[in-house]
Amino acid sequence: MTRLPAGSFQLMKSLNRSLILNTIRKDGPISRADIAKKTQLTPPTVSNLVNELLETNLVIESSQGESKGGRKPTMLIINAKNFYIIGLDVGAKSIKGVLANLNADILNSVSLSLSHPLTNALFLNQMDEVVEQLLANTSAYNSDHILGIGVAMHGIVDVTEGASIYAPSLQLRDIPIKAHLEERFKMLVKVENDARALALGEAWYGNGMDISSFMCINIGYGIGAGIIIDGKLHHGDDFLMGEIGHMTIDPDGPVCSCGNSGCLQALAAGPFIAERARKRITEGQESLLAEMVSDLEDITSELIFQGAKQNDALCIDILKEAGTYLGIGITNLIHIVNPSLILLSGGVTKAGHFIFDSLRETVKARGLTEKAKQTKIEEAKLGEHGTAIGAISLLLVEMFATQNR
Ligand SMILES: [Zn+2]
The missing domain is CATH 1.10.10.10 (Winged helix-like DNA-binding domain superfamily/Winged helix DNA-binding domain)
Known part of the structure; x- marks a missing residue:
């Protein structure tokens, strides 16, 4: 029934x-x-x-x-x-979809690689396909039980319109995601930036439960955050709040994908960490990395983590530096937002203590007050499907929110 x-x-x-x-x-x-x-x-x-x-x-x-x-x-x-929500996690390379119940138990998941170059129409078609596959695999459940679709979208999102304003890694602009999916599937659709959605997921199901003010920072290909103050996810005036990857840390630093120099992202995100390792090896520094790949272009942040575990000095140094830069960025954020907790998520956090130690030391050295220095910094709880679970939470906000959660 x-x-x-x-x-x-x-x-x-x-x-x-x-x-x-x-x-x-x-x-x-x-x-x-x-x-x-x-x-x-x-x-x-x-x-x-x-x-x-x-x-x-x-x-x-x-x-x-x-x-x-x-x-x-x-x-x-x-x-x-007995009720389900579809959650989509749209990244630079793929769309991952899940069907979960209201406890966020995942009952079905689908992943589709995005083939480039894309147009808005091609992209929306691929999104339709993911939803269709999830629905097709869902014959056991009555589709009437599905409350809606949540979309966690890479890039800048107009959450009121449910549209992607700019998706840099897809090279697309002004995609009417909500309007398209609602017309196509006749369900309520909510769209949010992926890092913001992840923070919301942590608030509903993860380490942010019952914490009134916290931030969740995703460090991977880029760096983005969701900021929750007094139980509410904030967006700012024009949906930019949380674009912390483009906070300037070193005006003389490397050039970022946005065109500015020394953005946090250009100093600490995965591809830039790998780039720094390449540069140092080319300059003559010895490292196990040179033996681990046949082409230096194949160096990834994941390999640097492996090298650090094998005690490679260059790898350890590079992760430590990334941790220091993240610590500077996070100290700035503590002084602006003053959250009680900071959650870290994404590929780079797999480097564990190699990054976390220097990050925490930096916050301890630079925080203005004793409480600021001691701000809790932990790993986020939701793993691989965290962003998709965040997408699901968008519908829960609609259904349950009395405090805008
Ligand atoms: Zn930038």
């Missing part, structure tokens, strides 16, 4: 209904009486609204709770395993 999708998001726009739904999500299994206590709504109001939620089937009655004398109360839970 399912009833939810048609008009369901409008249904939750009632503040009290949404408040009750969120209480059940966070504290379920929970009785009607305890919901009334927690929300300070009157028992008849709770009873009426719970009946409406039971009608949608998004809330169900679970096994009975402990009685404090008298009749055992009926407990309420979210029917998380």
